[in-house]
Amino acid sequence: MPETDTLIDWPEEGVARAPYAVFSDPAIYAAEMRRIFRGPVWHYLGLEAELPEPGCYRLIDVGDTPVIVLRTPDGGINALVNRCAHKGTMLLFEPFGRIERLMCIYHNWSYDLDGCLRSVPFARGINGKGGMPASFDMAENGLDRLRVESLGGVVFGTFSEETPPLEAYIGERLMPNYRRMTQRPFKVLGYYSQYLDSNWKLYFENATDPYHATILHAWATRLKLNRFTMEGAIEMSERGWHHLSWSKMATDRDGEVYETEAFRSGGGDFDEFGLHDPSVIEQWDEFGDGITTAIQTAFPNFVLQQIHNTIATRYLVPRGPAGSELVWTVLGYADDDDRQTGIRLKQGNLIGPSGYISLEDGMVGSLVQKGIEGDKDKASVMEMAGRSVESIVNSRASECGVRGFWTAYRELMGV
Amino acid sequence: MAGDVPAAVAALMTEYVHAIDDDRLEDWPGFFTDPCLYRIATRDNEERGLPASLVYCDSRAMLLDRVVSVRHANVFEPHRYRHMTSAIRILDRDGAEFRTRSNYLVTRTMRDGTMAVFSTGAYRDVIVVEDGTARFRERVVVCDHGMINNLIAIPI
Numbered sequence: 001m002p003e004t005d006t007l008i009d010w011p012e013e014g015v016a017r018a019p020y021a022v023f024s025d026p027a028i029y030a031a032e033m034r035r036i037f038r039g040p041v042w043h044y045l046g047l048e049a050e051l052p053e054p055g056c057y058r059l060i061d062v063g064d065t066p067v068i069v070l071r072t073p074d075g076g077i078n079a080l081v082n083r084c085a086h087k088g089t090m091l092l093f094e095p096f097g098r099i100e101r102l103m104c105i106y107h108n109w110s111y112d113l114d115g116c117l118r119s120v121p122f123a124r125g126i127n128g129k130g131g132m133p134a135s136f137d138m139a140e141n142g143l144d145r146l147r148v149e150s151l152g153g154v155v156f157g158t159f160s161e162e163t164p165p166l167e168a169y170i171g172e173r174l175m176p177n178y179r180r181m182t183q184r185p186f187k188v189l190g191y192y193s194q195y196l197d198s199n200w201k202l203y204f205e206n207a208t209d210p211y212h213a214t215i216l217h218a219w220a221t222r223l224k225l226n227r228f229t230m231e232g233a234i235e236m237s238e239r240g241w242h243h244l245s246w247s248k249m250a251t252d253r254d255g256e257v258y259e260t261e262a263f264r265s266g267g268g269d270f271d272e273f274g275l276h277d278p279s280v281i282e283q284w285d286e287f288g289d290g291i292t293t294a295i296q297t298a299f300p301n302f303v304l305q306q307i308h309n310t311i312a313t314r315y316l317v318p319r320g321p322a323g324s325e326l327v328w329t330v331l332g333y334a335d336d337d338d339r340q341t342g343i344r345l346k347q348g349n350l351i352g353p354s355g356y357i358s359l360e361d362g363m364v365g366s367l368v369q370k371g372i373e374g375d376k377d378k379a380s381v382m383e384m385a386g387r388s389v390e391s392i393v394n395s396r397a398s399e400c401g402v403r404g405f406w407t408a409y410r411e412l413m414g415v
Numbered sequence: 416m417a418g419d420v421p422a423a424v425a426a427l428m429t430e431y432v433h434a435i436d437d438d439r440l441e442d443w444p445g446f447f448t449d450p451c452l453y454r455i456a457t458r459d460n461e462e463r464g465l466p467a468s469l470v471y472c473d474s475r476a477m478l479l480d481r482v483v484s485v486r487h488a489n490v491f492e493p494h495r496y497r498h499m500t501s502a503i504r505i506l507d508r509d510g511a512e513f514r515t516r517s518n519y520l521v522t523r524t525m526r527d528g529t530m531a532v533f534s535t536g537a538y539r540d541v542i543v544v545e546d547g548t549a550r551f552r553e554r555v556v557v558c559d560h561g562m563i564n565n566l567i568a569i570p571i
């Protein structure tokens with residue numbers, strides 16, 4: 001990649017630094033769209049549960065590219081770029097629906113569910129005049145397609161032929177938690193999203209950074225739902241690209257460090273912090289292993305989460321260098337009973353844009369975005385537990401997850 | 416149309432938005448019966464029959480917990496709301512219980528002076544009047560938008 005050298009000078013400390021310029025430079029953003037989002041990565045495209053019947057589709061933005069994900073008549077899944085081959089018009093705009101074919105509203109070019117062009121109005125002209133030339137080849141004017149793989153009911157797609165198979169991409173170390181969370185069919189409980197005034201990578205740094213969790217999110221720390229003093233780990237995928245952070249709330253030891261060290265998230269200014277109605281955190285041991293929080297990411301922009309009994313996927317849509325949209329799909333499992341569904345809906349208070357635990361996550365990115373604007377030649381510092389992307393067990397006092405993100409980023413960007 | 420809007424109902428609607436806009440959040444749970452239902456939902460989810468909410472409280476104590484968290488646990492850039500409400504419609508009446516719908520629009524003003532429309536949608540309410548005082552048995556805030564600008568800390 002010859003253009004890479006001029007794009008950015010990465011600090012010599014490597015992935016323990018992230019130059020501020022990567023969060024706002026339009027040229028870097030454009031390169032990310034090509035090298036990462038069109039590169040050898042798997043993108044979350046949705047759930048099998050969203051496509052129950054042939055012709056059912058959902059729309060999703062993969063980076064800057066609008067994509068249609070649909071169920072084919074033979075039960076397979078196709079992902080087609082949502083753009084007519086004629087003029088580039090978006091073909092569908094209702095986020096979910098059911099179709100028999102794809103027809104562009106502009107000039108009614110129409111395609112089958114494999115994206116093959118089937119008809120062009122007035123192709124033979126009128127009265128023998130006009131129309132398409134004999135050289136026009138229908139077969140060459142189909143819709144662009146992504147490679148698709150579905151694993152545990154979750155659908156992924158990639159633009160690149162070089163992307164390894166999905167299971168290999170996630171990697172052997174992180175597949176056990178992926179299987180743990182996807183072994184039963186999902187049921188969608190709802191959707192919402194957050195528009196964030198920050199570069200997409202600032203939210204993803206947050207998602208791969210357990211260091212902040214028990215400090216920034218005082219609500220959960222004060223209620224002793226999550227503390228670093230609980231049994232937990234950060235496990236990194238083989239190449240360091242993806243991470244899994246987990247903890248078991250019932251195993252807290254010496255948790256009073258939050259109070260004795262006077263962290264804001266400890267007792268602090270409000271000792272009597274407690275719940276007047278504790279039913280919001282009523283829960284059951286979701287997978288029978290005592291793990292109460294498990295956050296798994298897949299580079300570049302996917303999160304699979306268990307926070308108590310809230311199960312969700314999150315993905316990020318970059319919206320220019322200084323904006324992003326974080327899209328949540330709130331889930332249960334198809335075999336949940338009414339009580340379990342009720343608990344999930346009530347625990348919904350913990351997540352999303354109003355989440356007791358998560359409402360700060362989008363907000364901090366905008367504080368960083370504003371903070372770094374004037375000093376693009378400087379860089380952030382991530383040296384907690386060193387400069388490597390090694391996993392850490394019996395502790396989460398490490399920024400290895402964030403360094404893992406930057407490892408993948410540098411590799412694909414060639415910087 | 417199931418009749419005119421009773422004075423107690425109109426007063427509840429008015430006092431509710433003033434309490435929030437004046438930052439008297441501690442008064443907010445008192446506008447509800449106990450138990451109650453307060454939800455912030457999205458129009459898309461509601462229309463598709465999807466039950467997830469952004470906020471879900473079914474007791475006054477849960478409403479109070481939201482206020483305590485906003486005041487003492489959650490951190491966010493400070494901001495204020497201004498509610499515009501209109502078009503109160505009584506859908507039906509059963510004795511002292513009214514089912515109503517009304518529209519709202521909320522602006523959000525940050526401490527640096529930036530102001531923007533933050534949310535618009537409909538209140539779907541069940542209101543009970545007792546001894547001349549109206550309270551919400553249910554207030555479901557149905558946002559027209561599924562995308563939230565950053566976060567919702569203060570109730571709508």
Ligand SMILES: [Fe+2]
Nearest residue numbers: 213217358361
């Ligand atoms: Fe967080």
